[in-house]
Amino acid sequence: MDRFDRRTFIKGTGIAGLVGLAGCTGGPTGGGDNESGGGEETTTAGGDTTSESGGNETGNESADGGSSGGSGSDVNVGVVYATGGLGDGSFNDQAQQGIQQAESEYGISYNEAQPDEVSQFKNFQQQFASSTDPNYDLVSCIGFLQADALSEVAPQYPDQSFQIVDSVVEADNVASYVFKEHEGSFLAGQMAGMLTTSSFSAGAGSTNEEKVVGFVGGVEGELIGKFEAGYKAGVKNVSEDIQVQSTYVGSFNEPSGGKEAALSMYNAGADIVYHAAGNTGTGVFQAAQEQGAYAIGVDRDQSVTKSSYQNVILASMVKRVDTAVFNAAEAVVQGNFEGGSVTTLGLEQNGVALVYGQGLKSDIPSDVKSEVESVRESIISGDISVPSDPSNV
Amino acid sequence: MSSETVRGRLTDGELSPQRVAGLVAAVLLAGLVLWGFAFPETQAGRFVAILTDRSTLAATLRLSVPIAFAALGGIFAEKSGVINIGLEGLLIVSAFGGVYMADVTGSVWMGLAAGIVASTLLALLFAVVCIEFRADQIIAGLAIWLIALGLAPFASQVVYGGPNTASVDTVDAIVIPGLSSIPFFGALFSATPFVYLMFGAVAASWWTLNRTSFGRWVNASGENPKALDTAGVNVTRVRYAAVLLSGVLCGFGGAALSLSIGQFVGSGSTMVNGKGFIAIVTYLFGNYNPVGALLSTMLFAGLDALQLTLQARDVFAVPQPLVRTIPYVTVIIVLALFGRTRIPKAAGEHYESGDE
Numbered sequence: 001m002d003r004f005d006r007r008t009f010i011k012g013t014g015i016a017g018l019v020g021l022a023g024c025t026g027g028p029t030g031g032g033d034n035e036s037g038g039g040e041e042t043t044t045a046g047g048d049t050t051s052e053s054g055g056n057e058t059g060n061e062s063a064d065g066g067s068s069g070g071s072g073s074d075v076n077v078g079v080v081y082a083t084g085g086l087g088d089g090s091f092n093d094q095a096q097q098g099i100q101q102a103e104s105e106y107g108i109s110y111n112e113a114q115p116d117e118v119s120q121f122k123n124f125q126q127q128f129a130s131s132t133d134p135n136y137d138l139v140s141c142i143g144f145l146q147a148d149a150l151s152e153v154a155p156q157y158p159d160q161s162f163q164i165v166d167s168v169v170e171a172d173n174v175a176s177y178v179f180k181e182h183e184g185s186f187l188a189g190q191m192a193g194m195l196t197t198s199s200f201s202a203g204a205g206s207t208n209e210e211k212v213v214g215f216v217g218g219v220e221g222e223l224i225g226k227f228e229a230g231y232k233a234g235v236k237n238v239s240e241d242i243q244v245q246s247t248y249v250g251s252f253n254e255p256s257g258g259k260e261a262a263l264s265m266y267n268a269g270a271d272i273v274y275h276a277a278g279n280t281g282t283g284v285f286q287a288a289q290e291q292g293a294y295a296i297g298v299d300r301d302q303s304v305t306k307s308s309y310q311n312v313i314l315a316s317m318v319k320r321v322d323t324a325v326f327n328a329a330e331a332v333v334q335g336n337f338e339g340g341s342v343t344t345l346g347l348e349q350n351g352v353a354l355v356y357g358q359g360l361k362s363d364i365p366s367d368v369k370s371e372v373e374s375v376r377e378s379i380i381s382g383d384i385s386v387p388s389d390p391s392n393v
Numbered sequence: 394m395s396s397e398t399v400r401g402r403l404t405d406g407e408l409s410p411q412r413v414a415g416l417v418a419a420v421l422l423a424g425l426v427l428w429g430f431a432f433p434e435t436q437a438g439r440f441v442a443i444l445t446d447r448s449t450l451a452a453t454l455r456l457s458v459p460i461a462f463a464a465l466g467g468i469f470a471e472k473s474g475v476i477n478i479g480l481e482g483l484l485i486v487s488a489f490g491g492v493y494m495a496d497v498t499g500s501v502w503m504g505l506a507a508g509i510v511a512s513t514l515l516a517l518l519f520a521v522v523c524i525e526f527r528a529d530q531i532i533a534g535l536a537i538w539l540i541a542l543g544l545a546p547f548a549s550q551v552v553y554g555g556p557n558t559a560s561v562d563t564v565d566a567i568v569i570p571g572l573s574s575i576p577f578f579g580a581l582f583s584a585t586p587f588v589y590l591m592f593g594a595v596a597a598s599w600w601t602l603n604r605t606s607f608g609r610w611v612n613a614s615g616e617n618p619k620a621l622d623t624a625g626v627n628v629t630r631v632r633y634a635a636v637l638l639s640g641v642l643c644g645f646g647g648a649a650l651s652l653s654i655g656q657f658v659g660s661g662s663t664m665v666n667g668k669g670f671i672a673i674v675t676y677l678f679g680n681y682n683p684v685g686a687l688l689s690t691m692l693f694a695g696l697d698a699l700q701l702t703l704q705a706r707d708v709f710a711v712p713q714p715l716v717r718t719i720p721y722v723t724v725i726i727v728l729a730l731f732g733r734t735r736i737p738k739a740a741g742e743h744y745e746s747g748d749e
Contacts, residue, residue, distance in 0.1 A: 085546070085660035087555025114556065116546065116661055214705065220714055245705035250717050253661045255654040257701070260452045264702040267448040279557060279658040286563070286654060308560045308655075 073333045075108040078128030078136040079325070080121065082143030084252055084278045085114045090299035091278065091321060095142045095165065098325030106333045109134070122149035129157040138163060138332045140325055144223050150174065161337050163328040165321055166223065173339040175331070177324035180344060181223070182230030182388045183379050184317040184352030185274070188296050189213075189234020190375050191315060191354065192272040193242050194368045195294075202363030203311035205292045210269030211242045216261050216284050218252040218277035225390050227276035227298070227317070232393040233386055237375070245270060246390075252278030259283030266291040272314065274298070285309035303357035310359035318355045320345060348380045415730045439708050443699065451580035452698035454588045455653065457690045459484060459665070461591050462646025463672035464679070464686040465598045466639030472602065472681055473635030474615040474739045476530045479519055479537025480643055481669025487512035487647030488665060489545035492657040493552065495561040501652050504561070508648025509641055515541065516640025520633050527743045538669070546659035556659035563655045587649035591687075594642060598683040611635050615737030618744040628744050643669075674724065677734045692727070696720035 079099055081092045092114075099110050111134075113124040125146070128139045140163045141150050147167035154162050154171040161173055168176040192213045200207045215231055217224045232244045245265045249257040258280035262273045266287060273288065274296040275281035281298065288295040289312050297303065297316035306313070324345065331337040345351020354372060356364055378384045387393055429441030443449060463480040470477035490511030495504025519537050522528045546556040553559055566585050573583035602608040613621040614631045622628050651657045651664065658664040671693060679685025700719045703709065709716070 083661050085556035087549075087553055087557035088660070092555075114550075114660075116556070245707070246713075247701055247704040248713050248717065249701070250714075251661070251666060253658050253664060254666055255656065255658055255664055256456065256650060257697075259654065260456060260698055261701045261705065263452060264448060264698070265705050267446070268702075268706065279656075279660065279664075282560070282656050282658070283654055306560065 073106045073108055075106065075137045075329070075333050076134045077102070077108055077110040077329055077332070078131070078139045079110055079112045080124045080128065080139065080141050080146065081112065081114045082145065083115055083118065085116070086112075088279055090281070090297070090302060090305065091319075092142065093305060094300045094319070094321040095140070095325050098322030099140070099329065101322060101326045102329035102333075106330065108329055108333065111136075118145050118149075121146045122153055125149055125153045125162075126156070129153060129160045129162075137161065138328060138337070140328060141165070142321065142325070143167075144221075161332060161339060163325070165324045168342050171340065175328055175338055175340070176342045177328070178342065178344050179319050179324075179351050180226075180346035180386075180388075181276075181317070181319060181352060182226040182233075182386045183347045184319065184354060185227045185230030185276075186234035186237070186379060186384070186386045187347075187354040187372050187376055188274050188315065188317045189231040189244075190237055191234075191364075191368055191372050192231070192274060192296065193235040193238030194371060195314070195364075196242060196271050197239060198365070198368075200363075200365070203294075203360050204289055205271070205294045205312050207271040207294070208269060210271070211239070212265070212269040212271070213242060213244055214262065214265035214270040214273035215244060215246040216258055216265075216273060216275040216277050216281070217246065217248040218280055219250060220248050222389075224248070224276050226388045227274075229387045229390040229393050231274050232390060234375075236393065237384070249277060249280050252280055254280050255283035255286070257283065259287045262287035262295070263291065266293050272296065274317070276317075282306065285312060288312040297357075301355045301358070303359055307358075310357060313357040314360055314364065315354050315356045318353050320351050320353070323351060346380075347376055418726070418730065436708055439706065440703075443702050443706065443708070445577055446702075447577045447580045449695070449698050449702065450577060451584065452701070453691055453695040454580065454584055454591075456694035456697055457687070458587045458591050458653070459646040459650040459668050460672045460675060460694060461687050461690045462594060462642050462649065463669050464676040464690055465594055465683055466642035466646070467673055467676045468598065468602070468681050468683060468686060469611060469635045469642070470639040471676075471740055472615045472737055473611045473632045474618060474737060474742065474744065475520070475523055475632055475636050476534065476741045477516075477519065477636065477639050478531060478534035478673060479515075479541075479669075480639070480672050481665060481667065482534075482538035482541030483512040483515055483640055483643035484647035484650065484665045484669045485538075485541040485545045485663050486515050487644040488651035488663070489548060489558070489657045489659065490644075491648030492558050492561055492651045492655075493548070495652060496559055499562070501562060501564050504652050505645070505648045508651075509644030512644030512647060513637055513640035516636055516643070519640075520636040523636070524629055524632050524743075530741055542663065545657070545663065549657060549659045558657040558659075560655045561652070563653055585649075585653060587645075587653060590645060590649070594645065595683045595687045598642075602683065607631075607634070612737075614744075615739055618739050622744075622746050628746065632744075646672075674728070678724075678728055680734050681737070693720055693724055696723050 084092050086092050102108050115121055115124055128136050138161045142165050144167035147169050150164055150169045154174050158173055163175050165177045196207055196211055196213050213235055215228050217228055228246055235242050235244050247261040249261055258277055262284040265273055272294045273284055275284040276298045285295050294312050294314045297313050299319045302316045303310045303313040425437050426441055429437035432438050463484055467477055467480050487508035491504040491508030494507030495501050519533055522533045523530050549556050549558050564586055566583055569582040573579045610626050610631045614628050618628045675689040676686040678689040697720045700716050704713050704716050
């Protein structure tokens with residue numbers, strides 16, 4: 001009997017603790033966060049070219065507008081990042097790059113919030129939307145997990161402009177930006193398929209005899225499914241005989257799981273693994289390095305953001321989250337922000353692209369590169385249609 | 394009332410429902426394995442091939458490290474009468490501390506040391522609150538978890554500008570020539586130093602608990618603190634030592650977790666992601682025996698490694714999200730069938746030495 005009491009107690013207090021945790025994480029951090037956002041550049045965005053100037057500015061008030069040489073706009077943007085947080089070397093860092101670009105070009109100011117839990121999205125969105133000092137002209141919500149919260153919050157603040165990246169929220173004051181991840185992933189698959197069937201050796205890895213490649217996903221769903229579908233279709237476009245192994249780790253923050261998932265693939269003969277798993281992907285790169293094999297990064301040029309893995313990152317399927325964030329901020333500055341619109345960024349709009357890794361790009365054979373380029377043109381012209389659902393591959 | 398007696402009769406007899414169910418499960422598993430060996434081309438055959446693959450064992454060992462260390466820590470604390478459900482928190486701070494120090498000094502071993510120090514300090518706080526100020530152990534344990542969950546990402550935010558740290562070097566596997574080429578078990582001889590440390594810690598913990606006077610004091614402090622007190626041993630000091638020891642062990646686990654990846658990931662539930670809570674289950678399942686805890690940890694970690702491979706090879710025609718639940722479902726079943734945990738009598742109770 002004693003044991004039962006204790007277990008129920010643990011359960012009860014556990015739930016109470018979780019609720020408490022959700023409640024006490026506080027609101028968006030203002031200027032302080034911005035300062036550390038500036039410091040972040042030094043650690044993660046080493047060789048990045050486009051955003052360095054924006055990143056060096058640590059303050060967020062009027063001094064910025066003057067020094068950055070922009071038009072000195074007084075537009076204020078609130079950014080709510082996805083749960084991965086800054087320093088993920090991919091999604092959020094790239095969104096930050098976009099807002100920093102807007103800061104340096106238009107002199108806008110911005111504040112950031114980094115939620116740790118899905119339950120905090122609503123809270124942060126509301127705090128930005130209801131704030132009057134400063135008044136935010138745009139609230140940028142990064143990541144598809146914010147869609148549910150935003151579809152509740154947006155109607156409550158009809159005069160506030162919102163932006164959502166990676167999902168569509170149907171409201172008159174929300175501009176939605178989505179990407180054709182499957183198109184970019186198709187190119188990644190095309191490259192992986194061509195390399196695994198040829199003998200390739202460069203950097204810290206080499207391909208093997210087996211015709212196997214891998215895919216590691218974060219959490220199952222429509223979004224990551226697009227990556228998987230495009231990648232598989234790209235591989236199959238090279239040869240139907242190539243086997244694609246695919247595993248979902250179930251979290252975007254579990255690098256140890258990502259490492260084991262990738263190791264299992266490499267041990268089964270895979271030589272190239274593509275990940276769409278946020279922080280979990282760090283484990284994939286580590287596994288590639290240990291096994292002398294290759295990986296393909298995602299969202300951002302990860303051979304730059306994760307430069308210690310440069311010798312195994314063949315390429316990254318870059319998603320220009322920065323373009324989406326920058327475009328929305330630009331639209332607000334220029335007064336042509338369109339609520340209710342859905343902007344789709346594919347290969348054609350340069351919203352997604354396959355960017356070869358800094359360490360290996362010169363070693364990738366030119367026939368692979370030219371084939372990838374011609375496939376890209378075929379996708380843009382519509383000659384190749386890329387599935388967005390893995391069950392249709 | 395009547396069902397109670399029926400149940401009592403059944404459990405007294407040779408064929409308790411638990412045993413029958415366990416037997417059936419064992420027979421089914423044995424059948425599947427035999428079937429797999431006999432027909433290697435079938436689904437069962439591919440399953441057995443994965444099961445007996447040396448990389449599955451290697452993955453199991455790596456995934457076991459943080460859980461096993463935390464479980465050992467939990468055993469010491471709880472055996473001494475202090476229920477430490479803050480293991481998760483201790484893992485989190487040591488995971489961050491380890492990477493931070495490794496980043497600053499460039500040495501993985503300094504990182505490991507810093508992880509242990511960070512975890513031990515937090516354990517000291519827990520010990521002071523529970524033993525000195527007689528706080529409820531469960532609530533204090535939860536507080537430790539919540540503090541760590543906020544503190545580590547915050548520290549990372551201050552140092553690295555985001556909840557995730559920079560990357561640091563990792564350690565290479567130590568390969569013992571000859572032994573490492575044995576099929577399957579060769580994985581035991583080609584592993585990271587952390588895996589060997591885990592085995593060392595399990596052996597040392599077993600020896601300490603069963604063969605030293607400190608081990609007997611820890612046992613007595615959890616079972617009958619009054620007797621220990623009467624024998625002239627200071628219960629408070631034994632409990633302090635045990636809780637601090639749990640901090641040291643968790644420090645090994647957390648630092649090993651982050652240093653084997655080379656980065657601390659602090660967003661969401663952090664990279665520890667519930668491993669401390671799994672550890673509580675494994676030591677309860679292992680009935681406070683370090684070896685038992687290691688075996689149950691390896692059962693869970695092994696199933697976790699297995700499900701990742703099963704997903705990739707697409708062995709069973711089951712949706713991937715269901716494959717991912719295999720470890721949890723199996724652990725619950727095994728726990729229900731074989732779990733016989735006897736909690737130390739005085740666990741969770743504050744002990745105060747009688748006045749002279």
